[in-house]
Amino acid sequence: MKIFSISDLHLDINNTKPMDIFGPVWHGHTAKIVEDWKSKVTDDDIVILAGDYSWAMKLEDVVPDFQFLVDLPGTKIIIRGNHDYWWSSIARVREKLPPKTYALQNDAIKIGNYIFCGNRGWLIPQGKFDTEENKKLYAREVIRLELSLKAAQKLQTNNEKIIFITHYPPFNNKIEPSQYTQLIEQYGVYKVVFAHLHGYINPKMLYNEINGISYYLTSCDALKNSLIQID
Numbered sequence: 359m360k361i362f363s364i365s366d367l368h369l370d371i372n373n374t375k376p377m378d379i380f381g382p383v384w385h386g387h388t389a390k391i392v393e394d395w396k397s398k399v400t401d402d403d404i405v406i407l408a409g410d411y412s413w414a415m416k417l418e419d420v421v422p423d424f425q426f427l428v429d430l431p432g433t434k435i436i437i438r439g440n441h442d443y444w445w446s447s448i449a450r451v452r453e454k455l456p457p458k459t460y461a462l463q464n465d466a467i468k469i470g471n472y473i474f475c476g477n478r479g480w481l482i483p484q485g486k487f488d489t490e491e492n493k494k495l496y497a498r499e500v501i502r503l504e505l506s507l508k509a510a511q512k513l514q515t516n517n518e519k520i521i522f523i524t525h526y527p528p529f530n531n532k533i534e535p536s537q538y539t540q541l542i543e544q545y546g547v548y549k550v551v552f553a554h555l556h557g558y559i560n561p562k563m564l565y566n567e568i569n570g571i572s573y574y575l576t577s578c579d580a581l582k583n584s585l586i587q588i589d
Contacts (some may be wrong), residue, residue, distance in 0.1 A: 359470055361521070362399055362432070362585040363576040364391060365408035365553030366439065369423040383579045388426070390583040395430050398585055403432040404469060405585065408553040408576055409439025409478065409525030417454060420444040424456050433469065434459040437476045439525040439553065464502045466509035468518060472589075475510035476523030477502040479538065479552070482530040499526075500537045507545040519548035521588070527552050528573070533562055543569055549588055553577045 369388065399405060414420035427434055436459065438445045445451055448463040460467055466475035480499040481487045503524070510520045528538035528550060542550060549572045555563060559580050566573045574588055 360403045361588040363406035363551050364578050364585045365576040366410040370413040387583045394584045399432040401431045405432045405434050406551050407436040408523050408551050409437050410441045414444040417444050417446050428456045435474050437462050437523050438478045464505045468513045471518050473510045473513050473518045473520045475506040477506050479524040479526035484530045522547045522550045524552050526554050
């Protein structure tokens with residue numbers, strides 16, 4: 359079993375919000391992702407989608423975008439991104455998911471020798487984001503992050519490897535320690551998958567190892583619409 363990831367697909371199968379207005383990397387990006395996905399992934403593998411899956415505004419409108427996953431091999435694990443406005447209650451989301459697709463929200467799931475857990479996260483308070491409102495949202499997400507890690511710990515009965523998934527980066531643009539990274543280390547996480555960043559990206563953001571933990575940025579444009587193998 360191999361584990362891959364690609365995120366920030368920003369799907370809109372009904373073509374009401376095309377992504378190619380954001381630059382050439384987005385031209386035909388879904389077709390490129392499908393081609394790469396099918397060339398790498400088997401039905402025994404897992405693909406992590408770390409948020410911003412669809413531009414849909416309502417849950418019923420995301421169904422065509424979910425259909426996109428049906429013909430793609432592997433088990434899929436998704437979390438909510440900041441643009442996933444369609445994501446209502448986790449129970450309703452799970453009712454609409456296609457087969458072999460699992461949604462995480464402050465909880466965890468065990469598959470084979472791995473445990474996957476995650477939450478959306480929030481911006482690290484710094485610079486223009488260092489506001490009281492942002493600090494409040496960040497503090498709330500720190501609590502949710504720990505809920506995810508506690509859920510993973512409860513499932514860990516035979517030293518399974520914990521992979522933590524979050525939409526927002528768990529550190530600032532200088533890749534400095536945060537409350538997120540402290541908890542990730544405290545709970546013995548194996549690897550971390552995150553997304554959200556677009557445009558120019560510090561190469562150190564794409565892959566970094568901090569205190570023995572590997573961190574992977576998986577935004578599809580940063581990966582040139584190719585899946586990255588996590589493990």
